[in-house]
Amino acid sequence: MAERPREDVPSEAGAEEAVKIICLGDSAVGKSKLLERFLLDGFRPQQLSTFALTLYQHHARVDGKAVLVDFWDTAGQERFQSMHPSYYHKAHACIMVFDVQRKVTYKNLSNWYKELREFRPEIPCIVVANKIDADMKVTQKSFNFARKLSLPFYFVSAADGTNVVKLFNDAIKLAVTYKQNSGDFMDEVMQELESFDLEKKSEDLSDQEDSSPEEKPPSS
């Protein structure tokens, strides 16, 4: 992958921690508008059109620590009703959005959630009801999807700004906490596999280079 985004090493100077937060939800529920409202002018999205993906970088502070946040936003990829596995890869939190004006976007949450859990069984996930400015009455109603799964639930409006900043700041905190405490089993397994794979490849290469079947000390 030529455009493969960085690994999660805090690459920019000063950041002590780096997290990845992904946005999920149907087309036109307002994912990008929420991000833009949170970041205001501070955003410099990076379009990775080959992957139908937009990245927004943000510098945050959590408990005095500088945190580099990569927000991943879909750019049409949701139209395939599913995201490429790399979208979920090493994500530390998820923001799942629906449009309070459109039932189908609420119904689809269960599909998005199912896919999320296939790849990231443990990461924090926030459910977001967007566009409450269109009809404030919805905030007086109960939406059981989040409650059933014991997920945090926010009523927000990207237009008037209600609860947008709180949403993202809470998501960042959850992501950092997750990364520091989880010791995510799958992440560790993946890491082991990756380094194992590299070792194996380099051995294969050396085998081809010299024909002598000498044993090499494992390079670790």
Place this chain on the structure above:
Amino acid sequence: MACVAKKCGVRFQPPSVILIYKEKDKFRRRVMPVRNFSQFSDCGVAAEQLKNNPRHKAYLEGVSLRQLEKLCRLLKGHLGGESLAESLGKLQQEETIDPEEDMNKLDDEELAKRKSIMDELFEKNRKKKDDPDFIYDIEVEFPQDEQLESCGWDAESCEEV
């Protein structure tokens, strides 16, 4: 000239836009033929030509380009064999969001249309950074307790999740 547009409509035969306007306490009617117009014409262009026509310009000041374009769409529909009700239905549909529609299934162009309809409301309700009453961090609590009325969207899917 003090002329105030009151109503603007369309006549199919011959294709014309009709304006009812008020001038010096009198109601008058102006018939403006839409020339060289066929079922294949571009309604945006036709509307602009009408609005910029030196003979009609002054009368049409109070009529939006959007309305003229809609009227031309009715003419076009008629020339293409649609009934008036069909044409009106189409116009109506293009300006409203079908809440049941799965927009994941739309192509780029159709999705862009829906987004622009929804953007109208977004812009209307939008608080911009430069507005004097702009507040960056607005927190409002909406408690989700058991007593609330259901949104009605959970009912059929009780067992799903």
